[in-house]
Amino acid sequence: MSRKMNLFAYLKTGPTALHPAGWRHPEATLGDILKPSRYENIARTLEAACFDGCFFADLQGLYDIHAGGYDAYVRYGGQISYLDPMTVLPVMAAATRYIGLGATLSTTLLPAYHLARSLQSLDVMSGGRVAWNIVTSATELEARNYGLDSLPDKELRYDQADEVVEACMKLWKSWDEDAWILDKERGIFGDPSKVHYANYEGRFVRTRGPITIPRSAQGHPVLMQAGSSPRGTEFAARWAELVFTFYAPKEKAIASYNTLKEKVVEAGRRPTDCAVAMLATCIIGETDSIGREKADYINSLVVGELNAAHLSASAGVDVTKLSDKNKVGSEAGSQGMHASIEKLVELQKTAKAQFMEAAKKALPAQIVGSPKTVADKLEEIFTAGCCDGFVLDPVAAPSSHEAFARAVVPELQRRGLFRTQYEATTLRGNIRTRPGC
Numbered sequence: 359m360s361r362k363m364n365l366f367a368y369l370k371t372g373p374t375a376l377h378p379a380g381w382r383h384p385e386a387t388l389g390d391i392l393k394p395s396r397y398e399n400i401a402r403t404l405e406a407a408c409f410d411g412c413f414f415a416d417l418q419g420l421y422d423i424h425a426g427g428y429d430a431y432v433r434y435g436g437q438i439s440y441l442d443p444m445t446v447l448p449v450m451a452a453a454t455r456y457i458g459l460g461a462t463l464s465t466t467l468l469p470a471y472h473l474a475r476s477l478q479s480l481d482v483m484s485g486g487r488v489a490w491n492i493v494t495s496a497t498e499l500e501a502r503n504y505g506l507d508s509l510p511d512k513e514l515r516y517d518q519a520d521e522v523v524e525a526c527m528k529l530w531k532s533w534d535e536d537a538w539i540l541d542k543e544r545g546i547f548g549d550p551s552k553v554h555y556a557n558y559e560g561r562f563v564r565t566r567g568p569i570t571i572p573r574s575a576q577g578h579p580v581l582m583q584a585g586s587s588p589r590g591t592e593f594a595a596r597w598a599e600l601v602f603t604f605y606a607p608k609e610k611a612i613a614s615y616n617t618l619k620e621k622v623v624e625a626g627r628r629p630t631d632c633a634v635a636m637l638a639t640c641i642i643g644e645t646d647s648i649g650r651e652k653a654d655y656i657n658s659l660v661v662g663e664l665n666a667a668h669l670s671a672s673a674g675v676d677v678t679k680l681s682d683k684n685k686v687g688s689e690a691g692s693q694g695m696h697a698s699i700e701k702l703v704e705l706q707k708t709a710k711a712q713f714m715e716a717a718k719k720a721l722p723a724q725i726v727g728s729p730k731t732v733a734d735k736l737e738e739i740f741t742a743g744c745c746d747g748f749v750l751d752p753v754a755a756p757s758s759h760e761a762f763a764r765a766v767v768p769e770l771q772r773r774g775l776f777r778t779q780y781e782a783t784t785l786r787g788n789i790r791t792r793p794g795c
């Protein structure tokens with residue numbers, strides 16, 4: 359059987375994902391942002407196209423890193439979660455049967471018991487289709503919202519994340535698979551000898567258990583992660599079954615992919631236990647030239663100030679206060695994403711005195727063209743060994759995902775690169791991974 363790629367959709371409970379002007383495109387719908395129908399429809403579309411899953415990127419707050427406030431994010435429509443994804447995911451679960459459903463939740467901000475309980479409930483109710491995008495949170499603003507004085511150092515956050523996941527794994531095994539007896543005649547509901555305390559005591563986490571949620575159809579949620587720093591990669595190698603990476607040029611992507619897979623093996627796992635999906639922003643037209651025109655049009659709608667604010671947010675530094683001489687890493691302190699800091703350092707080096715102008719214009723790489731051209735590019739990246747699949751970032755929502763599902767998926771299926779039907783009813787069954795321990 360030929361190797362098949364994994365496909366996931368990046369979603370937000372708002373109009374904007376990563377492209378700062380997508381919401382202004384005529385195809386973007388705005389009237390349904392707060393309505394269940396928007397999320398039911400997108401889940402059904404993705405499932406009809408056999409996507410492995412979708413996930414909600416999330417932040418526990420409103421970005422106010424740029425220029426001392428949240429003006430640009432609010433005024434120009436930045437990436438904001440207008441609803442808590444944990445209330446939207448059950449709606450999507452009820453409308454579908456196979457597609458995986460990912461939630462982003464922080465091990466720095468939320469207690470292990472709470473995480474284990476809410477994620478497992480959703481996993482049980484969805485028939486074993488939940489993924490947990492494990493984040494350690496990368497902004498001071500989120501720390502403040504949860505009553506912390508400041509964000510702990512990155513290394514410490516990952517140390518804590520290790521403990522939170524260890525504790526969740528124990529809590530998720532509170533109930534043996536055959537703990538429920540359900541014998542009305544004898545009046546025996548369950549077998550207490552098959553229920554266990556977790557009794558977890560670490561440096562950061564203490565929890566006793568048992569949780570009261572039984573095993574799900576896939577046991578417990580799929581573990582997913584997206585950190586790319588050395589410590590983040592170590593964490594992913596130990597636990598993650600699914601790793602999201604930013605788009606990177608071929609040589610760099612192959613090197614990172616191989617490093618991660620080697621570390622997965624060092625952690626005592628099989629390379630296939632952890633799938634790597636690369637972020638891809640695709641702009642599709644009927645022909646290459648229509649695709650190019652569409653991309654030029656949508657990129658012309660970008661408000662530079664919001665674009666710069668997005669850079670500030672993801673790197674954890676106020677770019678309006680940066681010159682080509684500041685060291686981004688030290689300005690960011692404990693904040694920021696490794697890959698975004700690297701990108702900003704590169705921009706400082708190349709743009710120098712024109713740095714602010716460049717920050718306003720810098721956009722993530724885009725794959726543009728006809729469905730065939732887009733499929734060619736994805737095939738090239740996939741077969742070169744850069745990744746096991748892709749996370750599709752919608753430019754205009756929900757039409758970007760609809761266009762990809764309608765036009766590019768059949769092209770990938772025709773080439774034998776993507777499934778034509780689901781193999782299993784659980785997410786873990788479809789991506790065929792195994793979590794770390």
Ligand SMILES: Cc1cc2nc3c(=O)[nH]c(=O)nc-3n(C[C@H](O)[C@H](O)[C@H](O)COP(=O)(O)O)c2cc1C
Binds near residue numbers: 416
């Ligand atoms: C595709 C993708 C999606 C991400 N989504 C989120 C998110 O929703 N919330 C969040 O806090 N971090 C998100 N991140 C950031 C990572 O989870 C991670 O916290 C960040 O990269 C910092 O860790 P690092 O310095 O180890 O890379 C995402 C990263 C990628 C590549």
